[in-house]
Amino acid sequence: MSPVSNQKWRNWAGNQQATPHRVVTPRTADEVGAAVRSAADDGLTVRMTGTGHSFTGAAVAEGVLLRPAGLTAVRSVDTASGLVTVEAGLPLHRLNRVLDDHGLALANMGDIQEQTVAGALQTATHGTGRDAAGLASQVAELELVLADGTVVTCSRKERPDLFDAACAGVGALGVVTAITWRTVPAFLLRAQEEPMKWDEVLARLDEFDTANEHFEFYWFPHTEGCLTKRNNRVEGAAEPLSRFKYWLDDQFLSNTVFGAVNRLTHRVPSTTRFVNGISAKALGARAYSDTSYKVFTSPRTVRFKEQEYAIPREELVPALRELRALFARRDWRISFPIEVRMLPREDAWLSMAHGRRSAFIAVHVYHRDAHEDYFRGVEDIMTALDGRPHWGKLHTRDAAYLEKVYPRFGDFRALRDELDPDRRFANPYTKQVFGD
Secondary structure: OEEEOOEEEEOOOOEEEEOOOOOOOOOHHHHHHHHHHHHHHHHOOOOOOOOOOOOOOOOOOOEEEOOOHHHHOOOEEEEOOOOEEOOOOHHHHHHHHHHHOOOOOOOOOOOOOEEEEEHHHHHHOOOOOOOOOOHHHHHHHHHHHOOOOEEEEEEEOOHHHHEEEEEEEHOOEEEEEEEEEEOOOEEEEEEEEEEEEEHHHHOOOOHHHOOOOOOEEEOOOOOOOOEEEEEOOOEEOEEOOOOOHHHHHHHHHHHHHHHHHHHHHHHHHHHHHHHHHHHHHHHEEEEEEEEEEHHHHOOOOOEEEEEEEEEEEEHHHHHHHHHHHHHHHHHOOOOOEEEEEEEEEOOOOOOOOOOOOOOEEEEEEEOOOOOHHHHHHHHHHHHHHOOOOOOOOOOOHHHHHHHHHOHHHHHHHHHHHHHOOOOOOOOOOHHHHOOO
16 A cells, blocks of 8 residues: 555546545455554545546545555455455456356446446436436445544344445445445346427326336437337347447447547537437437446436536426426537436435435536536526536535434434544545535
């Protein structure tokens, strides 16, 4: 475990940066504990980074930055119970391959797999699902290092309050060093993607939500065009996209061409509405089946900034109508589609779906474009509906607001006071969302 000074860190989107006092790459939970105790001796704070896919300052380390590259082991795989224990720094894409090799899978996933398992979990990463919830609901046990350097485990049976708090704890209660996942037998998903007009999508939203295991859609701003995605389990042999079709659709069109489009609209914003109209009309239907994680996730190489809010599911259609009305009133030029997903209620105290079935609305801008006015306008709509911001995506909410929309927020803060009274794991972002 070798401290290295004066290393600069920045996140994937390039909007968060830090120059920590020192950088440490621990290889065991005990070494994490030693790093935490050493930081305490020097009066420094501690944060564990991941792959930098959070747009907020969740991973910003001002004191000691812990890199997860030394914590990537697969500790155990029990195919009978489906319990799989891996260390915090293992990337999701490697976890997916390990699970697949053993005939297992995560029941639901977000739409990328580049994050570390701990980073994804701590920010309450989620996908879309009628029955299958987000990552926080797929955890059986956590191992974490507390502010005094001790290594503890927690689960539904052992320290259940710590478990429910730390499953989406934004790194504020301790450093997660290992996660035991509750997996399911591997399965195939049939993906059915279909362009559809805005009015039809909204009219049939309840039908799509009820009839499909995983439903989501994208709306192309300034147009009537949407792309719907319905993913459902199927038996039999996979019928994946051909290598050429995958390259054409998911690599060339969705990344290479889309990147060029965003460079154009960044330089010439007046082209945005025209380009979006072409994009919406160019969408074609496609259907295929493949291993679940290959359907849930897709490559993303175009860099962007993002905001996402979770609102009560019953407020989704009114929120979307208000969002579209807002576009009509504002002179925005937005090239990225707006993403809409849904999720069942979750138990983790700081899951955005805690205690209620939720709908998620995510807005994006190209990483070089200004986001403040757009995101603020969307945020005003969402907060009027008791919306909960994604912990890893841009927002302006503080502890006073969050306490109103999370029933267990006060319990989380009390547990933080108990476990980390000296705020060893604090940074500017945790101070914003949890208070000093």
